[in-house]
Amino acid sequence: MPAPIRLRELIRTIxxxxxxxxxxxMIQKECAAIRSSFREExxxxxxxxxxxxxxxxxxxxxxxxxxxxCLKLIASQKFTDKRIGYxxxxxxxxxxxDVHLLMTNCIKNDLNHSTQYVQGLALCxxxxxxxxxMCRDLAGEVEKLLKTSNSYLRKKxxxxxxxxxxKVPELMExxxxxxxxxxxxxxxxxxxxxxxxxxxxCERSPDMLAHFRKxxxxxxxxxxxxxxxxxxxxxxxxxxxxxxxxxxxLRLLRILGKSDDDSSExxxxxxxxxxxxxxxxxxxxxxxxxxTVLTIMDIKSESGLRxxxxxxxxxxxxxxxxxxxxxxxxxxxxxxxxDHNAVQRHRxxxxxxxxxxxxxxxxxxxxxxxALVNGxxxxxxxxxxxxxxDSCDPEFKADCASGVFLAAEKYAPSKRWHIDTIMRVLxxxxxxxxxxxxxxxxxxxTNSVEMHAYTVQRLYKALxxxxxxxxxxxxxxxxxxxxxxxxxxxxxEEEEPIQVTEDEVLDVLEGLLVSNLSTPVTRGYALTAIMxxxxxxxxxxxxxxxxxxxxSSIDVELQQRAxxxxxxxxxxxxMRPALLERMPIMEKTATNGPTEIVQTNGETEPSVVESKHLxxxxxxxxxxxxxxxxxxxxxxxxxPMTAYNKNGLxxxxxxxxxxxxxxxxxxxxxxxxxxxxxxxxxxxxxxVPKTFQLQLLSPSSNVVPALNQGTxxxxxxxxxxxxxxxxxRIKLTYTLKGSAVQDLAEVNNFPPQSWQ
Amino acid sequence: xxxxxPMCCFNSLLNLTCQNQNNYIQDHLKSALFDAFCLTxxxxxxxxxxLISLFFHFFSxxxxxxxxxxxxxxxxxxxxWYVPLSDKEKKKITRExxxxxxxxxxxxxxxxxxxxxKIVYKRYASLYFCCAIEDQDNELITxxxxxxxxxxxxxxxxxxxxxxxxxxxxxxxxxxxxxxxxGEAQETxxxxxxxxxxxxxxxxxxxxxxxxxxxx
Numbered sequence: 024m025p026a027p028i029r030l031r032e033l034i035r036t037i038x039x040x041x042x043x044x045x046x047x048x049m050i051q052k053e054c055a056a057i058r059s060s061f062r063e064e065x066x067x068x069x070x071x072x073x074x075x076x077x078x079x080x081x082x083x084x085x086x087x088x089x090x091x092x093c094l095k096l097i098a099s100q101k102f103t104d105k106r107i108g109y110x111x112x113x114x115x116x117x118x119x120x121d122v123h124l125l126m127t128n129c130i131k132n133d134l135n136h137s138t139q140y141v142q143g144l145a146l147c148x149x150x151x152x153x154x155x156x157m158c159r160d161l162a163g164e165v166e167k168l169l170k171t172s173n174s175y176l177r178k179k180x181x182x183x184x185x186x187x188x189x190k191v192p193e194l195m196e197x198x199x200x201x202x203x204x205x206x207x208x209x210x211x212x213x214x215x216x217x218x219x220x221x222x223x224x225c226e227r228s229p230d231m232l233a234h235f236r237k238x239x240x241x242x243x244x245x246x247x248x249x250x251x252x253x254x255x256x257x258x259x260x261x262x263x264x265x266x267x268x269x270x271x272x273l274r275l276l277r278i279l280g281k282s283d284d285d286s287s288e289x290x291x292x293x294x295x296x297x298x299x300x301x302x303x304x305x306x307x308x309x310x311x312x313x314x315t316v317l318t319i320m321d322i323k324s325e326s327g328l329r330x331x332x333x334x335x336x337x338x339x340x341x342x343x344x345x346x347x348x349x350x351x352x353x354x355x356x357x358x359x360x361x362d363h364n365a366v367q368r369h370r371x372x373x374x375x376x377x378x379x380x381x382x383x384x385x386x387x388x389x390x391x392x393x394a395l396v397n398g399x400x401x402x403x404x405x406x407x408x409x410x411x412x413d414s415c416d417p418e419f420k421a422d423c424a425s426g427v428f429l430a431a432e433k434y435a436p437s438k439r440w441h442i443d444t445i446m447r448v449l450x451x452x453x454x455x456x457x458x459x460x461x462x463x464x465x466x467x468x469t470n471s472v473e474m475h476a477y478t479v480q481r482l483y484k485a486l487x488x489x490x491x492x493x494x495x496x497x498x499x500x501x502x503x504x505x506x507x508x509x510x511x512x513x514x515x516e517e518e519e520p521i522q523v524t525e526d527e528v529l530d531v532l533e534g535l536l537v538s539n540l541s542t543p544v545t546r547g548y549a550l551t552a553i554m555x556x557x558x559x560x561x562x563x564x565x566x567x568x569x570x571x572x573x574x575s576s577i578d579v580e581l582q583q584r585a586x587x588x589x590x591x592x593x594x595x596x597x598m599r600p601a602l603l604e605r606m607p608i609m610e611k612t613a614t615n616g617p618t619e620i621v622q623t624n625g626e627t628e629p630s631v632v633e634s635k636h637l638x639x640x641x642x643x644x645x646x647x648x649x650x651x652x653x654x655x656x657x658x659x660x661x662x663p664m665t666a667y668n669k670n671g672l673x674x675x676x677x678x679x680x681x682x683x684x685x686x687x688x689x690x691x692x693x694x695x696x697x698x699x700x701x702x703x704x705x706x707x708x709x710x711v712p713k714t715f716q717l718q719l720l721s722p723s724s725n726v727v728p729a730l731n732q733g734t735x736x737x738x739x740x741x742x743x744x745x746x747x748x749x750x751x752r753i754k755l756t757y758t759l760k761g762s763a764v765q766d767l768a769e770v771n772n773f774p775p776q777s778w779q
Numbered sequence: 780x781x782x783x784x785p786m787c788c789f790n791s792l793l794n795l796t797c798q799n800q801n802n803y804i805q806d807h808l809k810s811a812l813f814d815a816f817c818l819t820x821x822x823x824x825x826x827x828x829x830l831i832s833l834f835f836h837f838f839s840x841x842x843x844x845x846x847x848x849x850x851x852x853x854x855x856x857x858x859x860w861y862v863p864l865s866d867k868e869k870k871k872i873t874r875e876x877x878x879x880x881x882x883x884x885x886x887x888x889x890x891x892x893x894x895x896x897k898i899v900y901k902r903y904a905s906l907y908f909c910c911a912i913e914d915q916d917n918e919l920i921t922x923x924x925x926x927x928x929x930x931x932x933x934x935x936x937x938x939x940x941x942x943x944x945x946x947x948x949x950x951x952x953x954x955x956x957x958x959x960x961x962g963e964a965q966e967t968x969x970x971x972x973x974x975x976x977x978x979x980x981x982x983x984x985x986x987x988x989x990x991x992x993x994x995x
Contacts, residue, residue, distance in 0.1 A: 029995065030949075030995050031946055034945065034946055035946075038945075068995075070995050071995035074949060074995050077948075077949070078948065081855055081856075081857075081858065081948065082855075083855075083870070101984050102979075102982040102983055102984065103983045103984050103995070106949075106953065106979070106983070107949065107995070110949060110952055110953070110956075114858075117860075117863045117864070117865070118863045119863060119865060138982065140975070140978065140979045140982055143957075143975075143979075146960070147956050147960055150960045150961040151861060151956075151960065151961055152860075152863065154863075175975065178965050178966065179960055179965055182960040182961050182963050182965050183960070183961070185961060185963070186961045211966075211967050211968060212965060212966040212967060212968065212971060215964060215965070215966075215967050216960075216963065216965055219963050222841070257968045257969075257970055257971075258967055258968055260923065260927075265967050266920065266923060267920065267923070267924070267964050267967045268967055270917055270920045274841070274917075306919055306922055306923065307919075307923050309919055310917060310919035310920040310922070310923055311920075313917060313919050314917050314920070317917075345886075345887070345888035345889075346888045346889050346890060346918070346919065346922070347919075348888075349888045349890055349918075350890075350918060350919060380886060380887075381886070381887045381888050382887070383887070383888055383890065383891060383892070384888060713894075713895050
């Protein structure tokens with residue numbers, strides 16, 4: 024039997040294939056040859072065959088029949104075999120297959136091999152893909168190697184230990200003794216991996232964190248040496264000594280200094296030093312500065328240092344390098360809540376970033392701009408943001424429009440300005456506005472009583488220009504229906520009143536009814552608006568005619584309305600003025616629930632009766648049951664629940680919906696303590712599945728007083744765009760009578776209304 | 780047909796393990812072998828596991844989840860995964876990510892948000908180097924890591940080009956595994972990484988004077 028072809032030869036051959044089919048044929052032929060070679064237990068060429076298989080696997084072809092062969096290669100005595108075998112194991116096996124467990128024994132042997140490169144292979148494989156069972160079996164060996172004096176092995180063992188801890192967190196304790204003198208190593212590789220190991224341990228366990236706080240002076244010293252030492256060719260990157268190690272140390276310092284005054288103070292100097300001395304002409308220097316800024320913002324640093332950090336970010340914003348600008352915007356977004364004033368100083372630069380060509384930068388700049396809007400800068404900011412709304416890509420328009428509405432609602436300097444801003448958004452990005460904005464806008468307009476004439480006039484003019492943007496058309500129709508009399512009588516004070524007759528108005532509304540551009544919902548709005556005008560206009564006959572025509576419309580919704588309105592003309596004409604009079608001012612949160620559907624003699628009256636009392640949303644939404652349900656849930660309160668009750672600590676959740684976005688659930692936690700002693704250093708943390716997004720605001724305090732004398736409250740906002748069932752894992756840490764307590768719990772008993 | 784021959788492999792492996800006096804491992808292996816036998820037929824029916832379950836973890840850790848190298852035509856040249864995923868999931872992620880990155884215009888920044896990860900990518904000649912890092916990771920230093928890996932390849936192959944990586948993909952992996960372990964840098968000195976690779980290369984059999992004679 025001739026020797027199987029060499030790896031490079033195969034690669035060369037496969038690359039000559041001109042079509043996918045040709046390639047597939049070659050691969051199949053070679054796979055068959057490899058399979059028979061495997062069957063014959065050929066030791067000499069196993070390595071070559073597996074290497075070829077790995078190449079074919081990378082091209083996307085199945086290679087599972089080589090899995091056991093990898094194991095045999097690993098078990099071989101030859102280094103070449105082991106090298107390919109371990110590589111194959113890492114590529115073809117993973118912990119979901121039981122086959123990989125067979126490696127455990129081989130890895131164990133190789134961890135004790137006489138050649139360090141073999142030990143290295145074993146450590147690498149274990150640290151890359153070892154399952155929990157393997158980690159449990161081999162943790163002892165890793166721990167042993169962590170104590171060796173061979174730095175080549177020590178550094179690998181440290182990272183392997185990180186993987187073991189990630190897989191089996193309970194094993195963390197056993198690595199503690201070995202960490203004793205890790206930081207006194209001179210070898211940078213060992214130092215770097217040790218810092219990574221310490222970081223992992225501190226992240227996972229508050230006890231470890233407390234234990235390792237004493238390392239802060241040593242870490243500060245190491246960092247100082249790196250900065251002050253002269254040029255070291257081995258670790259130099261563009262004039263900076265070992266930036267990887269610097270960044271890692273800064274990160275560990277961040278974790279150690281968080282919520283600890285003493286540690287934070289101990290690192291203040293070195294942070295200032297790094298922040299001012301690092302060379303910023305290349306990316307590597309900026310990477311270190313970035314990490315420094317993140318650390319300064321997270322620990323309890325003095326205010327001078329914080330301002331320094333924000334200024335560094337401000338400088339980043341002016342950097343030519345796009346990546347730096349992006350990173351700056353991201354960090355500023357994180358800090359804007361806590362250091363609002365400092366970030367405000369860079370507002371103009373941030374607003375300039377709205378004009379950047381890069382999509383990611385634009386998005387960040389937009390989010391940050393909205394975060395920076397306040398009562399003082401609203402006019403200027405809104406001008407920029409509206410300009411951005413005009414010119415930005417469609418993917419931004421919805422978010423930008425929502426942001427503008429929110430900001431306008433909070434900080435509008437005058438009602439007129441508010442209406443103008445809304446008009447601007449509706450006319451420029453009207454089709455991207457979210458569905459729930461329409462009822463909100465209608466409510467807003469209703470409540471701005473003195474602006475009715477102005478609003479209806481502007482909306483009417485906008486309708487004359489363009490009837491394609493549905494949200495604009497819907498709001499406009501509603502307004503004309505309500506305030507058409509003001510329009511016709513020319514009562515506008517804010518601007519030059521236009522001359523328009525009743526017939527012209529009715530022409531426009533009828534135009535909406537027949538236009539192809541109008542959606543069924545819009546048509547519904549238009550018809551109702553025409554009906555309302557019957558009590559405000561004098562040309563009742565025309566309106567009667569229109570309404571009766573639509574009594575035989577194919578659209579069931581329109582037909583129903585037309586029939587009901589017809590009935591209103593015929594049998595209930597005496598009720599008509601009362602039913603169709605102006606809407607009263609609405610409450611901000613819809614606390615009044617819908618009236619019960621009163622069945623009067625089986626007539627179709629009820630829906631018309633309802634319309635008097637409900638917010639206008641139901642006009643268009645009554646047929647769409649899910650919107651109705653949404654309204655119900657808005658109106659009915661969502662019951663509170665107890666999320667956690669153990670060892671004297673009770674955590675209750677109360678809910679409300681964030682207006683205007685129904686996808687956000689706002690949960691307030693109330694923590695109470697029924698034991699005799701106060702719970703201090705109380706920290707509440709929560710995690711949600713990745714389809715959700717979580718925002719945790721600051722707690723009211725971190726001391727839960729004893730004997731239920733008070734509660735700690737904290738607000739959680741959960742974004743649930745996919746309306747999935749809400750689940751949460753919570754972690755509670757506190758100190759009770761001198762000892763630290765930590766507990767994890769799952770919260771699954773959320774009431775369905777909180778996430779539906 | 781293909782699941783018949785593992786039987787003979789199992790026997791030989793069983794023989795190997797019987798020499799092992801450790802009963803626990805023996806029993807463990809025997810049951811694992813039986814499962815593996817059933818597995819080879821089953822592997823095609825393995826359902827696609829939800830990626831959501833993968834990414835749900837309590838602590839937002841610092842970790843590189845995977846690194847991909849691919850050409851401008853979207854052909855994969857190297858894939859290193861530091862999180863456990865099925866083949867199907869890996870293929871899906873690779874396909875989607877390659878598409879996303881290749882769609883980026885040249886002047887755009889090197890970072891993008893994709894699913895719940897941050898993707899850091901850089902193009903060197905005809906190859907895209909793409910890393911997926913987690914929320915808390917430092918994007919700028921990840922760029923440096925990518926650059927360091929490229930420098931290592933360059934030093935090893937002498938002015939590296941895509942063809943080098945195609946024809947010597949296993950060496951590219953070996954170099955990567957000497958530089959990163961579990962997604963973290965294990966050695967920050969370029970010299971030391973290259974020295975280790977050199978030494979390891981010398982250990983390969985057959986030992987020729989000219990070790991660039993193909994070994995397999």
